[in-house]
Amino acid sequence: MKYETVIGLEVHIQLNTKTKLFCSCPVGFGERPNTQVCPVCLGFPGVLPVLNDNAVRLAIKAALALNCSINPVSTFARKHYFYPDLPKGYQITQYDQPLAIQGFLVIKGSKIRIRRLHLEEDAGKLIHTPTSTLIDFNRCGIPLIEVVTEPDLTSPEETVAFLQELRNILRYLDVSSGDMEKGHLRCEPNISLRVNGTEGIRREIKNLNSLKNVFEALTYEITTQRALLEAKEEIVAKTLLWDEVEKKTRPMRTKEEAEDYRYLPEPDLPPLVIKSEEIEEIKKTIPELPAERKQRFVSDYHLSEREAEILIKDKEIANYYEQLVKFIPDYKLAASWVINEVAHFLNEEKISITQFKISPPRLSELLSFLHEGKITQRQAKDVFFKMVKEGKEAGGIIAEEGLAIISDISELEAIVREVLKEFPSVVESYKKGKKTVLMFLLGQVMKRSKGRFLPERIRDKILEHLG
Amino acid sequence: MKEITELSISELQEAVKKGELTYSDIFEFTAKRIIEEEKEVRGYISLFLEEAREQAKKADKERNNTLPLAGIPLAIKDNIAVKDKPLTCGSKILSNFISPYDATVVKRLKSAGCLVLGKTNLDEFAMGSSNETSYFGPVRNPIDKERVPGGSSGGSAAVVKYGGAIAALGSDTGGSIRQPAAFCGVCGLKPTYGRVSRFGLVAFASSLDTIGPIARTVEDCALILQIIAGYDERDATSVPLPTERYLPLTGKIRDLTIGVAKEFFTSALSPKIKTVIEEAITELGKVSKGVKVISLPHLPYSAACYHLIAMAEASSNLARYDGVRYGYRTQVHTEEFKKIAQYEDPLQVFYEKTRGEGFGRETKRRIIIGTFGLSKGYYEEYYGLGVKVRGLIKGDFLSAFQEVDVILGPTTPTVAFKLGEKKDPLAMYLSDIFTSIANLAGLPAISVPCKRKVDNLPVGLQIIGKPCAEKEILEVAFAYERL
Numbered sequence: 001m002k003y004e005t006v007i008g009l010e011v012h013i014q015l016n017t018k019t020k021l022f023c024s025c026p027v028g029f030g031e032r033p034n035t036q037v038c039p040v041c042l043g044f045p046g047v048l049p050v051l052n053d054n055a056v057r058l059a060i061k062a063a064l065a066l067n068c069s070i071n072p073v074s075t076f077a078r079k080h081y082f083y084p085d086l087p088k089g090y091q092i093t094q095y096d097q098p099l100a101i102q103g104f105l106v107i108k109g110s111k112i113r114i115r116r117l118h119l120e121e122d123a124g125k126l127i128h129t130p131t132s133t134l135i136d137f138n139r140c141g142i143p144l145i146e147v148v149t150e151p152d153l154t155s156p157e158e159t160v161a162f163l164q165e166l167r168n169i170l171r172y173l174d175v176s177s178g179d180m181e182k183g184h185l186r187c188e189p190n191i192s193l194r195v196n197g198t199e200g201i202r203r204e205i206k207n208l209n210s211l212k213n214v215f216e217a218l219t220y221e222i223t224t225q226r227a228l229l230e231a232k233e234e235i236v237a238k239t240l241l242w243d244e245v246e247k248k249t250r251p252m253r254t255k256e257e258a259e260d261y262r263y264l265p266e267p268d269l270p271p272l273v274i275k276s277e278e279i280e281e282i283k284k285t286i287p288e289l290p291a292e293r294k295q296r297f298v299s300d301y302h303l304s305e306r307e308a309e310i311l312i313k314d315k316e317i318a319n320y321y322e323q324l325v326k327f328i329p330d331y332k333l334a335a336s337w338v339i340n341e342v343a344h345f346l347n348e349e350k351i352s353i354t355q356f357k358i359s360p361p362r363l364s365e366l367l368s369f370l371h372e373g374k375i376t377q378r379q380a381k382d383v384f385f386k387m388v389k390e391g392k393e394a395g396g397i398i399a400e401e402g403l404a405i406i407s408d409i410s411e412l413e414a415i416v417r418e419v420l421k422e423f424p425s426v427v428e429s430y431k432k433g434k435k436t437v438l439m440f441l442l443g444q445v446m447k448r449s450k451g452r453f454l455p456e457r458i459r460d461k462i463l464e465h466l467g
Numbered sequence: 468m469k470e471i472t473e474l475s476i477s478e479l480q481e482a483v484k485k486g487e488l489t490y491s492d493i494f495e496f497t498a499k500r501i502i503e504e505e506k507e508v509r510g511y512i513s514l515f516l517e518e519a520r521e522q523a524k525k526a527d528k529e530r531n532n533t534l535p536l537a538g539i540p541l542a543i544k545d546n547i548a549v550k551d552k553p554l555t556c557g558s559k560i561l562s563n564f565i566s567p568y569d570a571t572v573v574k575r576l577k578s579a580g581c582l583v584l585g586k587t588n589l590d591e592f593a594m595g596s597s598n599e600t601s602y603f604g605p606v607r608n609p610i611d612k613e614r615v616p617g618g619s620s621g622g623s624a625a626v627v628k629y630g631g632a633i634a635a636l637g638s639d640t641g642g643s644i645r646q647p648a649a650f651c652g653v654c655g656l657k658p659t660y661g662r663v664s665r666f667g668l669v670a671f672a673s674s675l676d677t678i679g680p681i682a683r684t685v686e687d688c689a690l691i692l693q694i695i696a697g698y699d700e701r702d703a704t705s706v707p708l709p710t711e712r713y714l715p716l717t718g719k720i721r722d723l724t725i726g727v728a729k730e731f732f733t734s735a736l737s738p739k740i741k742t743v744i745e746e747a748i749t750e751l752g753k754v755s756k757g758v759k760v761i762s763l764p765h766l767p768y769s770a771a772c773y774h775l776i777a778m779a780e781a782s783s784n785l786a787r788y789d790g791v792r793y794g795y796r797t798q799v800h801t802e803e804f805k806k807i808a809q810y811e812d813p814l815q816v817f818y819e820k821t822r823g824e825g826f827g828r829e830t831k832r833r834i835i836i837g838t839f840g841l842s843k844g845y846y847e848e849y850y851g852l853g854v855k856v857r858g859l860i861k862g863d864f865l866s867a868f869q870e871v872d873v874i875l876g877p878t879t880p881t882v883a884f885k886l887g888e889k890k891d892p893l894a895m896y897l898s899d900i901f902t903s904i905a906n907l908a909g910l911p912a913i914s915v916p917c918k919r920k921v922d923n924l925p926v927g928l929q930i931i932g933k934p935c936a937e938k939e940i941l942e943v944a945f946a947y948e949r950l
Contacts, residue, residue, distance in 0.1 A: 043787040045669040089786020262841035267673035
């Protein structure tokens with residue numbers, strides 16, 4: 001039997017706005033419960049929603065970057081259900097006329113179609129204690145976009161790659177932080193197995209708060225569904241919860257979902273009309289996106305695909321790199337330093353590049369020494385650590401410690417002459433063809449110069465003398 | 468000198484300026500009337516007399532007060548938010564709720580200097596035409612206490628009628644300002660949808676709800692409307708157009724053509740009311756450009772259409788009353804609750820009991836019907852159909868207003884009926900048959916008392932205008948009042 005994995009995604013993304021979608025409460029994270037609330041987001045009697053223009057702008061920006069077409073008129077709708085974290089008894093969302101439709105993203109050459117992108121408000125949060133359930137309404141009314149893909153994804157790997165690319169785009173656009181751990185990006189995949197071309201039963205997985213969980217849950221579910229199919233057992237459509245500890249999925253609801261949300265066109269909000277000029281204006285604010293940037297890094301800086309990929313992953317790191325190469329034209333060297341030394345340091349310190357103290361010009365000074373062969377790679381690393389620890393400049397550290405590989409050719413010249421003079425027999429044997437003695441001479445020069453010359457330089461110099 | 472109830476607000480202000488009256492006199496007069504009448508009429512759910520008395524005294528001290536409503540005692544329907552005051556909506560489920568904010572209209576009235584005397588009784592969540600569905604008991608018509616004052620703004624109309632407030636705010640979703648105004652013999656104006664901000668009006672049917680004044684004279688309606696009307700950024704459905712100047716009213720309607728829709732004059736209309744209305748139209752015909760008979764072919768479907776839409780929206784709007792954050796909550800510690808919650812989802816039981824105990828019979832009926840009308844598989848047949856018919860009704864008016872400037876007709880098919888007379892909900896729903904069309908089409912409409920009564924009970928003449936043509940209907944009403 002031939003099994004094909006079919007995955008579609010529903011992704012909820014929190015927009016980077018200062019205030020909520022329908023009221024002026026601030027959007028925060030980790031604030032004291034129920035401090036970022038007002039009568040509007042608490043659903044008090046008599047209040048009305050007023051749409052946050054900035055949320056609309058961010059949603060359009062995201063939609064354009066995902067190659068969607070923007071509906072000139074979209075509408076809001078009420079989605080009804082009773083739950084204590086939903087103050088109005090309905091969520092304001094978009095239903096039959098979403099903000100944007102028919103987009104796509106290209107992931108490693110395959111086109112993943114995006115069915116729709118719409119605006120909606122977030123619900124509050126329930127906090128369960130052993131004796132009670134508490135409600136925090138701070139998150140209530142925070143603007144979200146929901147992105148729904150077609151079932152075009154074919155593997156857990158591809159799904160993760162799609163989510164990474166999506167998150168990267170959102171970060172490049174400043175539309176969302178995309179932090180899965182903070183719940184700023186939540187993804188609910190649905191997965192089925194197509195058997196010999198026949199569509200299978202879809203199951204939805206919830207509670208995935210990291211890419212690792214997405215990968216593991218999908219992999220687990222493929223194995224499970226396959227086992228069921230091979231045992232000729234029926235797959236039941238249900239919503240599953242991923243158990244991070246047990247590393248398995250379990251059904252979420254016992255009742256079968258014949259849920260009826262009784263969608264009602266939202267009478268409190270007029271249709272959202274987007275003029276084409278507005279779209280054009282927002283288009284202008286869209287920066288170069290990760291995919292384009294990667295291509296440019298490969299072609300302009302002659303980097304490998306892999307190097308470019310790593311650099312563009314973080315917009316700020318890519319910016320740092322581009323600043324750096326303005327001062328040091330050795331693109332490869334700069335890339336290798338940013339990818340290795342700088343990134344490792346940031347990782348260890350758990351800081352972002354924007355908090356990194358060594359500015360591109362300062363790092364470029366160090367790299368120039370390296371590029372010109374004045375110091376060795378090992379020395380450069382030492383200098384780098386002194387720079388981050390002591391806040392000194394590369395030039396200063398190198399001068400102080402006498403590290404600089406003496407560029408003064410005359411000094412090297414003098415030492416080489418001295419050594420050759422001291423070991424005439426060795427010189428003789430070299431001239432007779434015993435090339436290996438070169439290493440001995442090289443070692444002697446290095447010893448006397450305390451390692452301040454590059455070995456290649458010394459080698460060249462000796463060879464120059466030996467003819 | 469005239470009685471306080473015979474003076475308009477501007478005349479009262481004039482009298483205070485001349486020193487013939489004080490604001491305290493006006494207040495004490497209304498307070499006295501309240502004490503005399505409230506035991507039977509029960510127009511108020513809450514009263515803030517001491518606070519208002521102090522405010523009246525303060526207004527007297529600031530003699531050069533030029534605010535249009537300085538020292539004028541007003542009543543506010545209890546589904547409109549007044550900061551730090553109860554906001555019960557005539558329901559048990561909100562019987563303990565205090566509003567933390569002012570509705571936009573209340574903010575504007577307060578800035579104009581008014582005193583808020585109290586919150587008036589209403590049908591629960593404004594759902595009713597007789598004021599009998601209030602958790603706080605029915606309101607009685609001050610003209611004949613065996614009769615209903617109409618609804619849902621029955622309390623507002625009743626207290627204005629007996630002198631328990633100079634004017635009041637009501638809300639009108641299908642006739643809830645105009646019908647009680649007609650039953651109580653006062654003026655009530657329902658503005659164009661969006662002309663007056665709904666922010667702070669507890670929603671019943673959001674696409675139909677409006678706030679408007681109930682007063683003894685057309686001029687007072689115009690004055691209150693002037694203050695509360697206008698764009699509000701807190702209401703996304705509010706009309707972003709500047710407000711016309713409604714005052715002074717001239718009563719000159721020579722260049723207006725009066726339309727009479729034949730569909731109003733059917734067998735549903737009491738023959739005696741028919742005669743009174745026809746007389747009024749004839750009289751107005753003489754001072755206007757003329758009378759023209761027009762047709763609103765979809766009027767017969769308006770009541771059905773109205774109830775489909777209003778109930779669906781109500782079922783949605785009333786979902787927030789769940790006992791979680793505020794309002795009435797079922798006792799979860801009772802033996803009964805614990806017993807049921809053993810076998811069923813306790814959260815589900817909590818909702819069912821809270822809402823089951825908190826809402827009255829009529830409200831529950833409408834929530835259930837509305838929920839049904841929005842359900843999967845029924846949406847197109849019910850709510851969806853209502854929306855379609857609504858479009859046709861709007862179209863009817865659009866073509867009618869090509870020929871005429873205002874449309875005249877009766878406000879109600881009957882005069883005020885007796886308490887308990889209409890037990891069949893369907894019969895009750897028909898009280899709206901002439902009023903709900905204006906809500907469906909979003910048009911302004913006013914009800915003014917006719918010159919002649921029927922069986923000693925007042926009759927309302929309804930004047931419907933073009934969108935945002937409040938000035939025109941006020942002029943026609945004013946012209947009629949002065950005939």
